[in-house]
Amino acid sequence: MNTILVTGATGTLGRPLMRELSARHLDARGLSRRAPGHAHADLLTGEGLAAALDGVGLVIHAATDGRRDVRAAENLLGAMRPGQHILYVSIVGVDRVPLPYYRQKYEIETMVRSRGGSILRATQFHDLVFTMARALTAAPVGLYPSCSVQPVEVGEVATRLAEVAATLAADPSPVVEDFGGPEVRHGRDVIRAYTKAAGRRRVLLPLRVPGRIFRAYRDGGHLAPDRALGTRTWEDYLAGRFASGS
Template sequence: MTTILVTGGTGTLGRQVTDRLRVDGQEVRVLSRRSQPYAVDLRNGTGLGAAVDGVDVIVHCASSPRGGDDLAAGHLIEAAKRAGVSHLVYISIVGVDRLPLGYYTVKRRVERMVEDSGLGWTILRTTQFHDLVLRILDGAARLPVIPLPAGVRMQSVDTGEVAGRLAELAVAGPAGRVPEMGGPEVRELPELARAFLRATGRKRRIVPVRLAGRAYAGYRRGEHLTPGRAVGRTTFEEFLAERFSRPA
């Protein structure tokens, strides 16, 4: 049996990766800042040695848009090397090498750290999750109108499908940079907003807003998309139908 450590194992993605691996019969350790017995803040690394001791594979899902991912990755990589971990799987984002966003720049830096670590490694880049698009639209819908950046498309993907792919990669051995994983459809943001409004029974006017800056220009060019790798199956509408049909 393979022992696999999932960082960020209580988050939206990490929790599902953990579940998939356990269903497949793997021994899984969950690392997060509060989950016992492996409660570790990767930004300082305290307690990390015990968490990685005896681990064969690490699936690194922990991430924070507030910063510090590169610091956390440095601690994780050094601990993994000391423990003799054979395989590090990292989840990244389509466009991290093209879009001039601070969070993306750090994610690309972590990719390079993984590549240069001396460990066996696998990196999977995916498009944005349906869950993220839902959070954005839900937050915007708290206003009388829904302001959306004009001319931006999305190719969101189901988190459960990404978790399944990461679980496969974790047990398959180091594979380097694997093909990107995009959602099944490239959609205009207003289309997704209308689907959200139908699913939630809300009524809002959608207002396109033209923004400035290089990052916005990159989004308008579609540098966060991977239409040639539209391998996801679950559409945004199907995701919404499942999400909002759950008992309250």
């Protein structure tokens, strides 16, 4: 396979993904607007993309800013050349949860499919769930979302992406299935585990939000219980996070 270009190479997923690709001796090139050691291009303007894509066989599109992702994807796909394959990193439930950010991701999925690209959907990263748990327990009375989550270790998603990248050398259009965390956990249990690990004593109250978005979460639209492929549990993540002093 020719060079692999990774967008979002300096992000939460991009950093471990670059390490995984390197460990597999795959020729990987990171893309960033200005970070040293990477190809430089701007996905929002398209400037520099042609040069960054030179000699590339596969693009792993992991960049996101949550606001202008469709424009970035349009520019990237427009700059790609015939024969270059794209593997897009998406989120489980983008077709079922009417969150504006998810709608963007689903629109990009449609664009990627029309080009014959591949998509890997993952459930919520541990880091995101951790940020949510910290915010919901900042006050003396904490809250927990009255729905379930399925947190997954970002490094395990990076490993799966690297596996798919290696497979694409032999099969340019493999079936890429969802990748979920090892356990579906109710929000109450997730927050309790966090407060215990953080040493925070909190009375916890349920957080219920009216509307279609939260109803879709309560219905499990963001979960993939039949694709529980991750191995690192929420408690494993918390133990490592607090052991490092975070």
